Amino acid sequence: MRAPSSTITAHTNSTYRIAPSRIHRSSTSLPSPPSTKLLMQTHATLLRSGEIHDAIIAGKLISNIANSHPSNLPYALTFLSHPTNIPINAFAWNSLIRGFAHSASPENSISLYRRMLADGFFPNNYTYPFLLKASSYLEDRRVGLSLHATIIRRGLDGMDPFIQTSLINFHAVLVSVDTARQLFDESLVRDVTSWNALIKGYVACGQHMNAIYMFQAMQDCGPICGDEITMLSVVSACAHLGALEMGRWVHSYIERNRLVLNLNLGTALINMYAKCGEIDSAKSLFWEMQEKDVRTWSVMINGLAIHGHAKESLVLFAEMQRFGVVPDSVTITALLIACSHGGMVERGRTIFSRMRMDYGIEPTIEHYGCIVGLLGRAGKLDEALALIRRSSLKPDIVLWGSLLVDCMVHKNIGMGEIVVKEILKLDPSNAGAHVFLSNMYATSGKWDVVQEVRNFMKEQMIHKPPGSSLIEVNGVVHEFLSGDSSHPQFDGIYKMLDEICRLVSLKGHKPLVGGVSFDINDEDREVCLSQHSEKLAVAFGLISTNPGSVIRIIKNLRICRDCHAVMKLVSEAFGRIIIVRDCNRFHHFSKGSCSCGDYW
DNA sequence: GGAACTGTAA
Numbered sequence: 001m002r003a004p005s006s007t008i009t010a011h012t013n014s015t016y017r018i019a020p021s022r023i024h025r026s027s028t029s030l031p032s033p034p035s036t037k038l039l040m041q042t043h044a045t046l047l048r049s050g051e052i053h054d055a056i057i058a059g060k061l062i063s064n065i066a067n068s069h070p071s072n073l074p075y076a077l078t079f080l081s082h083p084t085n086i087p088i089n090a091f092a093w094n095s096l097i098r099g100f101a102h103s104a105s106p107e108n109s110i111s112l113y114r115r116m117l118a119d120g121f122f123p124n125n126y127t128y129p130f131l132l133k134a135s136s137y138l139e140d141r142r143v144g145l146s147l148h149a150t151i152i153r154r155g156l157d158g159m160d161p162f163i164q165t166s167l168i169n170f171h172a173v174l175v176s177v178d179t180a181r182q183l184f185d186e187s188l189v190r191d192v193t194s195w196n197a198l199i200k201g202y203v204a205c206g207q208h209m210n211a212i213y214m215f216q217a218m219q220d221c222g223p224i225c226g227d228e229i230t231m232l233s234v235v236s237a238c239a240h241l242g243a244l245e246m247g248r249w250v251h252s253y254i255e256r257n258r259l260v261l262n263l264n265l266g267t268a269l270i271n272m273y274a275k276c277g278e279i280d281s282a283k284s285l286f287w288e289m290q291e292k293d294v295r296t297w298s299v300m301i302n303g304l305a306i307h308g309h310a311k312e313s314l315v316l317f318a319e320m321q322r323f324g325v326v327p328d329s330v331t332i333t334a335l336l337i338a339c340s341h342g343g344m345v346e347r348g349r350t351i352f353s354r355m356r357m358d359y360g361i362e363p364t365i366e367h368y369g370c371i372v373g374l375l376g377r378a379g380k381l382d383e384a385l386a387l388i389r390r391s392s393l394k395p396d397i398v399l400w401g402s403l404l405v406d407c408m409v410h411k412n413i414g415m416g417e418i419v420v421k422e423i424l425k426l427d428p429s430n431a432g433a434h435v436f437l438s439n440m441y442a443t444s445g446k447w448d449v450v451q452e453v454r455n456f457m458k459e460q461m462i463h464k465p466p467g468s469s470l471i472e473v474n475g476v477v478h479e480f481l482s483g484d485s486s487h488p489q490f491d492g493i494y495k496m497l498d499e500i501c502r503l504v505s506l507k508g509h510k511p512l513v514g515g516v517s518f519d520i521n522d523e524d525r526e527v528c529l530s531q532h533s534e535k536l537a538v539a540f541g542l543i544s545t546n547p548g549s550v551i552r553i554i555k556n557l558r559i560c561r562d563c564h565a566v567m568k569l570v571s572e573a574f575g576r577i578i579i580v581r582d583c584n585r586f587h588h589f590s591k592g593s594c595s596c597g598d599y600w
Numbered sequence: 601g602g603a604a605c606t607g608t609a610a
Contacts, residue, residue, distance in 0.1 A: 063601065091601060098602075129603050165603040196604035229605050236606065268606040295607045302607070333608040340609095369609025398610045405610080558610085583610065 036072055039065050055087035062092040066099030073099050073108075080115075088119075094126045101134035109134035110143055125160045132166035141174040158188050165194045172201025177210075192224050199233045208237040209477065212246065225257060228265050235268040242554035242581050243472050244276035263289070267296045274303025277552055277579040277586055294320075294328050302334035306585045308595050310342025329361050336370030340377060341585050343599050348374045365393050372399055373584075376406030377600070381415055397426050404436050405558065413440050431457075431464040469533035470554040473544050480536040483528070489540065496539035501530055504569045512562040534563050534580060542574060555582045558600070568592050 043061060046052040052061070058079070066076035076096055079086055093116045100108040113131055116123065123131070128151055135144030148167060151157050158164060164187050172180035180201045187194060195218045202211035215234045218224060226234070231254055238247035251269060254261065261269070266289045273282035286292070286300045297320040304313035317335055320327070332355050339348030352371045355361050368391055375384035384403055388395050400423045407416035416436065423433040438453040457463075467482040480487065487493060511529050534555050541551035559567075559582040571578050572592035580587045588595035 059601085067601090094601065126602050133603075160603095162603045167603095169604065191603090193604045198604090200604065227604090232606050233604090239607095264606045266606090271607060297607095299607045328608095330608040337609080364609085366609040371609090373609065396609095402610045 036068065036075075039068060039072070039075075052086055055089045055092075058086050059089050059091040059095070062088075063095035066095045067102075070099070070103040073103055090121055090124055090127070093121055094124070094130060097127060097134070098130040101130045101137075106134035106137040110138075125156060125163060128156065128160075129162045129166040132163075132170045136170045136173040138174075144170045144174060158186060161187075161189045161191055161194065164189070165191075165197050168194055168201070169197040172197060172204060177201045177205045177207060190221075190224070192227050192230065195224065196227075196229050196233065199230060199237075203233045203237050203240075206240075208240045211237040212241075212243075226253070226259075228259050228262060231259060231265055232268050235265070235272045239268070239272040239275040241472075241477060242276050242470060242552065243477055244273075244278060244552060245472050245475050246477075247272045247276055249475070263291050263293060263296065267293075267299055270296065270303065271299040274299065274306070275581070277307075277581060277588075279303055279307045279309070279586075292323075292325070294325050294331060297323075297325055298328070298331045298334050301331060302337060305334050305338035305341060306581075307588075308341050308585065308597075310338040310344055313338035313342075314347070327359050327361070329364060329366070332359065332361055333366050333370055336367060336374065340370055340374035341596070341600070343378060345374060345378045345380070363391075363393075365396055365399065368393060368395070369399050369402060373402050373406075376403055376410075379406075379410050381406060381410060381412050385415060385418070395422070397423055397430065400426070401432055404433065408436055408439060408443075411443060413444060416440050429460055429462050431462050434462055435464045465556075467533040468556045469537035471537040471541050471552065473541070478537070478540060480533045480540065482533045482536075483531045484533065484536055487536075487540065489543065492543045493536060493539045496543050497530060497535060500535070500539060500542075500566065500570055503573045504566050507569050507573070509565060509569055512560075512565060529560075529562050532560060532563050534559060535566060538567065538570060538578060541578075542570075542576070548575060550577045550579060553578070553580045555580060558582050558584055559587060564594065564598070564600075568594055 039061075043052075043065075046057060046061060051057050062076055062079050065072050073096075076099060079092070080088065080096075093112065097109045097112050097116075100106060100112060109131060113123065113127070116127075128147065131147055132144060135141075135147060138144070148157075148170070151163060151167070156163055157167070164183065168180045168183050168187075171177075171183060177198075180198055184190070184194060184198045195214065199211050199214045199218075202208070202214060211233055215226060215230065215237075218226060218230070231250060234250050235247065238244075238250060247269075250272075254265065254269075259265070266285065270282045270286050270289075273279070273285060282300065282303050286296065289296060297316070301313050301316050301320070304310075304316060314335065317327070317331070320331075332351065335351050336348055339345070339351065348371060352363065352367060355363060355367070368388070372384045372388060375381070375387065381403070384406070388399060388403070400419050404416060404419045404423065407413070407419055417440075420433045420437050423430050427433075434453055434457050438450050438457075441447075441449040441453065469480045471478050471480070478487065485494075534553055537553045538551060541553070545551060559580055564587065567578050567580060567587070567589045569592065570576070571589035578589040580589070582600075585596065585600060587600070
């Protein structure tokens with residue numbers, strides 16, 4: 001079990017409420033950047049008046065052009081080779097570097113920096129944040145590391161909060177979040193942006209719990225208060241963790257601190273509610289939002305999809321188009337997920353085959369992942385394999401892995417072997433491929449081959465990542481691993497687990513041991529099965545929450561057949577709604593049945 | 601003149 005040593009108490013008594021008066025209406029009231037035409041007119045006027053030869057005036061013009069829109073960058077660059085000797089100062093160089101740092105070709109910022117040095121200009125404390133920003137988008141982290149070395153050599157590290165935050169961000173993105181943390185700890189000045197850079201860094205590398213801890217530490221340190229950008233990261237962390245109580249608390253924090261529920265934050269909150277199983281809260285917030293962009297719609301369409309509301313998801317997509325919002329690649333992914341979980345094979349096929357024609361969106365590996373999942377789940381394995389073979393994209397491990405799971409579910413050993421070979425070509429020590437190989441042989445009773453695979457894995461030290469389930473009780477997130485006995489309430493949990501086994505067996509449940517291969521006899525295999533992480537989590541939920549309350553579990557893998565059957569029976573026997581989010585979708589168990597209709 | 605900014609396959 002991993003639980004916060006100290007936790008943010010979720011204010012479970014505060015009701016979930018939206019304050020419409022504080023919902024951000026629109027960004028149209030913001031002044032729009034000067035148009036290209038206007039910039040050109042100003043340029044012409046300054047040329048005529050001769051004021052263009054004033055370095056400060058020229059610098060302002062270059063800055064306005066370079067930062068108006070990325071498409072104006074070539075125009076801004078013409079000033080560097082202008083025949084009329086327009087003076088260029090450090091401010092103008094910085095503006096150009098800044099413009100490219102936020103463009104699709106950030107490497108140009110670095111070229112400009114080199115040119116700036118060659119022309120005898122010294123970068124100042126404004127230059128480095130832009131350069132570090134550009135470096136964080138490059139593949140080669142040596143560029144940013146070399147800049148960091150220059151910053152140290154010039155004695156600028158730890159002196160300027162902007163440089164420090166940029167360094168934290170660069171390290172979090174391209175080096176490691178640990179070095180980012182070190183830089184943060186060493187900073188003499190911390191402001192909300194440096195906290196934000198670090199919190200975002202933890203979210204970006206998947207250390208969501210650490211992101212929450214940092215947010216908590218930020219409050220403990222005072223007097224700095226989180227702003228809208230802090231909340232984006234914190235809400236995103238809650239969504240990943242499935243930490244609903246924490247997410248609700250954060251929502252109320254946003255309201256208490258009168259933060260603006262703007263487009264981005266609203267979208268993040270909708271996503272959080274959907275990913276935490278509260279699809280109705282997600283829906284109400286979605287319709288409350290005055291301004292919605294393609295992300296807001298996609299988040300909602302995806303939310304409905306993972307809850308198995310396929311038809312509603314497609315209806316919302318139609319609605320989105322009526323509102324004139326143009327779908328993007330992620331929207332199409334969400335639609336395919338909806339079809340996949342709703343078993344709408346034909347509709348999914350059509351969307352996939354027409355996406356280029358209908359929406360001008362080129363299929364990516366993610367779309368292939370969805371369609372292979374859709375076909376595989378429906379047992380159309382040959383079609384899925386043919387599709388992968390026909391694709392011009394190079395299939396990755398995720399794509400093959402998805403097909404492999406379906407080969408196992410549909411007991412297609414022949415194709416499973418083909419797929420395993422493909423996976424092992426990409427990653428010879430892939431744990432999943434070895435485990436599935438072993439499982440496939442176990443299913444067909446080839447125990448000598450099972451032993452061979454097992455020995456090989458032992459020799460090569462190949463371990464399958466353990467199943468993990470998270471459950472949040474009173475604002476504390478508890479993690480259970482398969483066969484875990486480290487929880488302080490171990491005794492109570494295992495007593496409850498025995499009780500569950502007794503009750504489900506009275507209902508006629510027979511353990512579905514097909515997915516367990518590493519244990520020789522059936523009894524051991526049943527024990528292994530009975531200690532799957534989601535069963536430990538549900539047992540803990542039953543003993544630590546009020547009778548009748550909803551139990552929410554987040555599982556890192558796909559829920560197994562046996563756990564699925566047991567959850568249905570537990571929901572009936574204990575009169576509980578159990579909501580399990582596995583790595584694919586939500587399962588709402590109630591009164592002995594599941595919202596997925598046993599199709600997942 | 602500057603740093604931090606939400607959603608996708610398994």
